[in-house]
Amino acid sequence: MKAAVFRKVGDPLAIEEVEVDAPAPNEVRIRTAACGVCHSDLHIVQGVLPWPPGAVMGHEAAGTVSAVGSAVTYVKPGDRVVACPSPFCGKCHKCLTGNPHLCAGRGGLRRRRNDRPRLSGRGGAMTQFADIGGYAEELLLHENAVVKIPDAMPLDRAALIGCGVTTGMGAVLNTAKVHTGSSVAVFGAGGVGLAAIQAARLAGAGKIIAVDLLENKLAAARRMGATHTVDAGACDPVAEIQRITGGGADYAFEVIGIARVVEQALACVGPGGTAVSVGVVPPTDPIKVQWNDLFQEKKLTGSQMGSNRFRIDIPAYVDFYLQGRLNLDDMVTRRVRLDQINEAFRALTSGEVLRSVVVFE
Ligand SMILES: [Zn+2]
Ligand SMILES: [Zn+2]
Known part of the structure; x- marks a missing residue:
């Protein structure tokens, strides 16, 4: 099969x-139908996040399941699935306390060093970025990395749910648990930010x-x-959010990955408010917290x-889409x-697309 490889x-x-x-x-073998072009891949190519070559x-x-291993009961050939970069072991303390996204056992879902590799090519064994490797005509994944979806769900829009939509919506609904009538600020209105905005609407946020x-x-x-929308190039967004909310937002989400903007997210929430850092901040960039924000019982997570x-x-989320309550159609802009994957990265960097999706025949 053909695949896009980081060298x-x-x-x-x-x-x-x-x-x-x-x-x-x-394990489950899948014919890939679509794979969204998300910033994390670009971070690897740009060297913002280190990753071993050959991935x-x-x-x-x-995509659609084409074959399953002898112990798989969850899916069968022909089932449509979304792959998720949070495979869970289902046995560790984090999984059993309802936090499978923090699973401590995901390493045990990979093949061992001496096993035959899942993927091989130029230079021998290859790895799968985020345990998926989605820019490829086929996927070979642990069954705990897939979720079944109904046949009515279009697969190019389903792909988006695998990372960006789940990241943005989950930050609002799971991490922060935004409540009805509250005020929410979202820094960054790309794919993940728009998912956060839609989740805030679903949660009944007031502003x-x-x-x-x-x-x-x-x-x-x-x-x-x-x-409300704020052009951060034309004003101080913190002051503007405090003005709109009359003293600070209840929740703020940073979905860009810039340390200074995480600081703005914490600054723009009112006493008792919660700021959530969603974007990937380069590991060497410190985030400064003022003690006074802690005294005001602000939370940063x-x-x-x-x-x-x-x-x-x-x-x-698939139900929300099929019911017309979650707009994914307008998020796939290319x-x-x-x-054409490298051109899609260029378009992502320039900000001219909300989301490009690689589609396979
Ligand atoms: Zn992603
Ligand atoms: Zn686990």
């Missing part, structure tokens, strides 16, 4: 021929304030539920993949072929 920081992804092994007892990239994928530098993104935010329980959350 070296700064180089474009290489389209290579990759061999897929047969499923082991707990098939992509982690926001959906939903989108902050961005680009008018096309603020316009999309208004269509998807923002009640991260959110990993929307604190998801993906086999619970993703079917719910469909590309696998060999």
